[in-house]
Amino acid sequence: GEDVEQSLFLSVREGDSSVINCTYTDSSSTYLYWYKQEPGAGLQLLTYIFSNMDMKQDQRLTVLLNKKDKHLSLRIADTQTGDSAIYFCAESHMDSNYQLIWGAGTKLIIKP
Amino acid sequence: DTGVSQDPRHKITKRGQNVTFRCDPISEHNRLYWYRQTLGQGPEFLTYFQNEAQLEKSRLLSDRFSAERPKGSFSTLEIQRTEQGDSAMYLCASSLVQGETGNTIYFGEGSWLTVV
Numbered sequence: 001g002e003d004v005e006q007s008l009f010l011s012v013r014e015g016d017s018s019v020i021n022c023t024y025t026d027s028s029s030t031y032l033y034w035y036k037q038e039p040g041a042g043l044q045l046l047t048y049i050f051s052n053m054d055m056k057q058d059q060r061l062t063v064l065l066n067k068k069d070k071h072l073s074l075r076i077a078d079t080q081t082g083d084s085a086i087y088f089c090a091e092s093h094m095d096s097n098y099q100l101i102w103g104a105g106t107k108l109i110i111k112p
Numbered sequence: 113d114t115g116v117s118q119d120p121r122h123k124i125t126k127r128g129q130n131v132t133f134r135c136d137p138i139s140e141h142n143r144l145y146w147y148r149q150t151l152g153q154g155p156e157f158l159t160y161f162q163n164e165a166q167l168e169k170s171r172l173l174s175d176r177f178s179a180e181r182p183k184g185s186f187s188t189l190e191i192q193r194t195e196q197g198d199s200a201m202y203l204c205a206s207s208l209v210q211g212e213t214g215n216t217i218y219f220g221e222g223s224w225l226t227v228v
Contacts (some may be wrong), residue, residue, distance in 0.1 A: 031215065031216075033217075038227055041221055041222070042116075042118075042203060042219045042220050042221040042222045043155065043205075043218065043219040044219070045205065045217070045218055045219070048216060063179075088130070088155075090154075091215075092215060093122070099157055099160070100155070100157065100217060103154060103157055104152075104153065105153075105154055105167035106155050
């Protein structure tokens with residue numbers, strides 16, 4: 001079956017890079033997403049990558065996709081206190097009408 | 113139009129009462145989704161619409177849950193005879209799907225439901 005896994009917590013120092021990892025099982029995934037959720041708020045789409053891409057960069061965010069290992073990562077450069085949130089990895093594919101399959105979320109904790 | 117909006121943001125209701133949430137999607141989006149999220153969990157898919165057609169509703173949690181999108185624009189999610197286990201955040205999302213092109217899904221801020 002389909003499954004998306006993430007580690008539950010990541011702690012980094014302010015100014016360092018954060019790397020949040022995600023693994024998925026569905027090789028037919030079409031899109032892979034990263035969403036950010038701050039306490040009590042909805043889900044903010046940070047970035048997404050199409051499955052035929054290896055990398056996507058957007059300002060401080062870099063997404064890397066290793067299709068062979070079914071591994072997705074989100075790197076946040078120069079981590080700031082405002083980056084403190086839960087980061088969800090999600091996948092979708094055309095065959096399932098693009099319904100999102102979610103990971104449980106990684107809580108990013110920033111140390112001063 | 114700046115995004116998906118949901119109303120109310122917070123609702124406290126007594127067990128057994130009915131509640132209704134409204135979602136206004138991004139204006140040009142043809143797909144609208146409802147999810148539920150409980151604390152410490154990822155979102156759980158409930159149902160979705162393509163324009164006014166409800167294409168998937170088997171994941172609605174029980175027959176107490178229903179959703180409509182009568183004119184293919186805004187949508188409502190109704191929970192009848194609420195139970196304490198219905199306490200959660202209800203998230204609406206929308207996207208534009210055209211043929212085989214991509215599907216970028218944008219979420220609203222959610223509607224918190226507390227059943228007492």
